[in-house]
Amino acid sequence: MQRQSSYDKDEGKLYLVPTPIGNLEDITIRAKNVLQNADYIAAEDTRTSGILLEKIGVHNRMLAFHKYNSQERAPELVKMMKEGAVIAEISDAGMPVISDPGYILVQHCIENDIAVIPLPGASAFTTALIASGFDAQPFTYYGFLPRKVGEQQPFFNQMNDAHATSIFYEAPHRLSKTLANMETVISPERKIVVARELTKIHEEFIRGTLEEVTNYFKQNTPRGEFVILISPNSDQPQSLTWPELIELVDRQVSQGESKKSAIKQVATTNNVSKNELYERYHQEKL
Incomplete structure (x- = not known):
């Protein structure tokens, strides 16, 4: 078990800062303040983010953090935060971690007991x-x-x-x-x-x-x-029987999905226990 208190440390921390998905007026006051006060800004594309930061008057040092360098860069950023740096991570547009490699940095921070502070904001x-x-x-x-x-x-x-x-x-x-x-x-x-x-x-x-x-x-x-x-499928009953769920798993497997992945997807989509579906599926195939 791990408990994080985001604001009780004068130590390094990671802020996840959403940026506008189009209209620059969607930047929040809090997001602008965090970006202005961060020691570094980890950006998916420094050129794209540079245009936004220039327009909102933020001139902090940017560091490139994208899918091609995330595995190598994440430990470097963690080391900086352990030494007291405050880093704000942003993507090209919208929420960090959504369709960008921010989750890798978040995982490294959690493993190293560094506070991760998410800000709410725009997502397409x-x-x-x-x-x-x-x-x-x-x-x-x-x-x-x-x-x-x-x-x-x-x-x-x-x-x-x-x-x-x-x-x-x-x-x-x-x-x-x-x-x-x-x-x-x-x-x-x-x-x-x-x-x-x-x-x-x-x-x-x-x-x-x-x-x-x-x-x-x-x-x-x-x-x-x-x-x-x-739109949701309204042609079938909302609650499927176990044989019907097993049939859905078989359909996914026939399309090239692994059994493990197919069971997880069908269970999630139909709001049933993944473990119970796994057991019933394998009992059916014995």
């Missing part, structure tokens, strides 16, 4: 969710899906069966191919929302069936950064 997927019109409880966030069509299929199978709103990110040059791939798994009548350029001047929500939205982007070139939301 929650911003899209509250305006989607879909039920926000529960939801499942997938981040960026694999790029290969075959590797996306297990995820779409899971989203197709899910009784929760499903959310993922996609880049503009891959959007049309991803929508076409979705149509091979998900009913064309299923409701989806595609949100783009959130909080920016070209913010837009495209709502409709999967077929309608796919056709829209056949006629309109995708531009900007996208969040895709899929």
Whole structure:
């Protein structure tokens, strides 16, 4: 067991500071103050973050911390914090750790008893969710899906069966191919929302069936950064039987998922015990 008191030490600490996802007015007063007072700012892209920091009048020293150097840089930052440095970690946009390697630094801090202090703030997927019109409880966030069509299929199978709103990110040059791939798994009548350029001047929500939205982007070139939301599956009963859950696991395995991963995904999606599903699945296969 570990207990952290974030504010009772005059020692080094890590702040996780969200940055605007588009509109710079979304920076909070507290976030600006933390960035101004930190000894160092660990940034995913120092060039991108430099533009933001310049506009809000922050000139602290930046250190590059991204997926290509995170394993080597994290111990270096921990050493600095052990010596008393206060470090603020930011990503290119939105919440640190969400779709960036910040979790590696957080893990190192926890292992070394360094306080980790999160600030609340903007995130593209929650911003899209509250305006989607879909039920926000529960939801499942997938981040960026694999790029290969075959590797996306297990995820779409899971989203197709899910009784929760499903959310993922996609880049503009891959959007049309991803929508076409979705149509091979998900009913064309299923409701989806595609949100783009959130909080920016070209913010837009495209709502409709999967077929309608796919056709829209056949006629309109995708531009900007996208969040895709899929409505919960309301065609099946909310409470599945154990044989039905086992069948879902088998379906995931047939698509290339490992048994362990498939059991975890099905259990999470259907709000059942992973351990109980594991036991029932293996009893069924004896």
